[in-house]
Amino acid sequence: METIVIIGAGHAAGQVVATLRQKKFAGNITLLGDEAWYPYQRPPLSKKYLAGELPADRLYVKPPSFYADLNVDVQLETEVTSIDPASRTVHSVSGQSFHYDKLIIATGSRPRKIALPGSDLPGVHYLRNIDDVNAIRASLTTNSRIAIIGAGYIGLEVAAVAAQLGHSVTVVEMADRVMSRVVSKEVSHFYQEIHSAHGVALELSASIDRLTGTNRVDGVALSSGQQLPADIVIVGIGIEPNIELAEEAGLEVGNGIVVDNRCRTSDENIYAVGDCTWHPNAVLGFDLRLESVHNALEQAKTAATNICGEELTYSQVPWFWSDQFDLKLQIAGLSAGYDQTVIRGDIAGSKFSCLYLSEGRLIAIDAINRPKDFIQAKALIAARVVVDPKRLEDVQIELKDMAN
Numbered sequence: 001m002e003t004i005v006i007i008g009a010g011h012a013a014g015q016v017v018a019t020l021r022q023k024k025f026a027g028n029i030t031l032l033g034d035e036a037w038y039p040y041q042r043p044p045l046s047k048k049y050l051a052g053e054l055p056a057d058r059l060y061v062k063p064p065s066f067y068a069d070l071n072v073d074v075q076l077e078t079e080v081t082s083i084d085p086a087s088r089t090v091h092s093v094s095g096q097s098f099h100y101d102k103l104i105i106a107t108g109s110r111p112r113k114i115a116l117p118g119s120d121l122p123g124v125h126y127l128r129n130i131d132d133v134n135a136i137r138a139s140l141t142t143n144s145r146i147a148i149i150g151a152g153y154i155g156l157e158v159a160a161v162a163a164q165l166g167h168s169v170t171v172v173e174m175a176d177r178v179m180s181r182v183v184s185k186e187v188s189h190f191y192q193e194i195h196s197a198h199g200v201a202l203e204l205s206a207s208i209d210r211l212t213g214t215n216r217v218d219g220v221a222l223s224s225g226q227q228l229p230a231d232i233v234i235v236g237i238g239i240e241p242n243i244e245l246a247e248e249a250g251l252e253v254g255n256g257i258v259v260d261n262r263c264r265t266s267d268e269n270i271y272a273v274g275d276c277t278w279h280p281n282a283v284l285g286f287d288l289r290l291e292s293v294h295n296a297l298e299q300a301k302t303a304a305t306n307i308c309g310e311e312l313t314y315s316q317v318p319w320f321w322s323d324q325f326d327l328k329l330q331i332a333g334l335s336a337g338y339d340q341t342v343i344r345g346d347i348a349g350s351k352f353s354c355l356y357l358s359e360g361r362l363i364a365i366d367a368i369n370r371p372k373d374f375i376q377a378k379a380l381i382a383a384r385v386v387v388d389p390k391r392l393e394d395v396q397i398e399l400k401d402m403a404n
Contacts, residue, residue, distance in 0.1 A: 002027035004307065005090055005098050007080050007245065008106030009033025011041060011293055012274035014061035015300035016104055021070045023308035030073040030098055032080055032090070037130055038064050043293060045133050046157040047323050051165065052137070056130055083249040085267050102269055102307050105257060106300070107242035109275040109291065114149060114235050118211030123218075124233045127154060139232050143167060147220045147230035149208065151178035153322045154236035156191065160324040163198045170201040170228055172208060172220060182331070184341045187354050187366050191324065194350075198325060203228070239291060241276040254278050256289040261313040263303035271307065273299035282315040283382050284334065294319050317378050326350075330374040333364030333381040342392040345370055353377075360386040362402075376400040 004020065004027060006013050013031055017039075020029060033039070040059040048054040057063075067074045079093040083103065090098045111126040113119070125136050144167045148155045151173035162169045171178070177188035178195075192202055207223035211233060220228040241256045252258040252266040256278030263271045263279070274296035280287050298316050305312040322329040327350060338356035345352030353373040356364040361384055367374035376399035380387065387402045 002101045003099060004029050004102045004104065005100035006031045006104045006106055007083075007090065008108055008274070009035060009037070009039045009074075009076070010106060010108050010274065010296065011039065011061060012106040012108070012296035012300040013104075014039030015297045016106065016273065016304050017067065017070065017072055018062065019301045019304035020308065023305060023310065025304075025308050027101075028073070029070075030075065030100075031067070032075050032078045032092070032098065034077065034079045035129060035131070036077050038062070038067065038074065038076070040130065041293070042128070043321075045130065046127055046154050047161060049130070050127075050133050050136065050158065051161045059130065080245060083245055083270075085249055085251075085270065088269060100269075102271065104303055104307075105246055105265070105270065105272040105276065106274050106296075107245060107276050109239040109241045111235065112238040112240050114237055116208060116210055118213060118217065119235075121211060121213045121215075121217040123213070123216045123231065124211060124235065126235050127158065128239070136232065136234065140165075140167065141231070144231045145229050146170070147172060147228055147233045148236065149220070149233065150236035150238070151175070151202070151204075152181070152236055152238070153179070153320075155234075156195065156324055157322060158234055158236065159195060159200050160198070163195075163200050164325070169199070170203060170220075170230070171195070172203045172206050172222070172228070174205070174207060176205045178202070178204070182335065183366055184335070184338075184354050184356070186341065186343060186347070187329075187368070190347055190350075190368070191327075194325060194327065239275070241289060243276055246270075246272065246276075261302075261315070262306045262311075263299050263314060264306070271303040273303050279314065281318070282313070283317050288334075290318055292318055292320055317382050319374075319378065327368055328371070330367045330371065331364065332367075332374055332378045333362075335364035335366075338363060340389065342389045344373065344392055345395055355387075355392050357387065357389065362387050362392075373399055379403075 039061045082091045111128045146169050148171045159169050209221045209223045212219040243253045246257045247253045257272040259277050259279045302314045319332040335356040340357040342355045351369040353370045354366040362380045365377040
């Protein structure tokens, strides 16, 4: 009987299991996770879970009984140390070995560590998994002074939650605006005003000299000489793909594990899915790595479907979201390389979209509290439609009609 082993227990791994059984795969499935938790959703970690509004078991992609009912062997707290493609064997730190006919690597990513004096002090946190959030919540007291390093999605989501919980929050960012890598100046400035209005202090264009403290972190020292007191420091400066197992096994890697449009690696018996992959995207026309729940789920479906003997190629418009205060930011496409932006809607009323064009084509959208724009723009982006900027501005014309 054929055996499939999955390394990883995140969103992608959970979807692989579901799709395999939906496609009537009748063989053995073994899922190896290095955490103590069944596959769970990560987006709520920096939002409702951090705020204490969601219990841990509500994070699960599927309840534990789901895996038992599908006869899946789930091995939690199992750290994989190596893959041997020649013998089709996976080895764990405990000395266990797991044979596979097909292997799916869903190892995800890890927070990029900050290289500063004092970064190893107690009270310095990263936010990537349930245990990270539990540690942060355990450190909070009434009106804690929280310094957040990095003004990307994670940093700003944490800042929003912490401010709403009544803590004193300062965000430190080396760029001159928030979310500078992913949104336009108009969107950055809008979010800066929102955070400032909620009491979040923003230190932009700021360079950090060190984190201060003796037995525990007590502040952030900027290169300008300014001292920011802090009871807790949360670092959110990006993530790195977990590619080491694949690299050591001799698989082709780059900024991720290299896969084709069926999520196969350079070894025909090994697939990879999710944050850890470097993959082609037919819609965009180039290869890339995506840190996205949507990408993880769709790649998982693609890999599982192909393993089951059906042909399915991955071709998706990337999309993301971020919840901050009462704002839902929905992003479709990738704005890198845009040469024009169009604002659609009411910025002052916190209900608008920023559309990104390149040589007249719509390549991305940031929709703030405008879900219809987000949904309709995805189709235009996939179709590589040339649009009229003046029509885009007109909210009386729906985006879906721009293709006519």
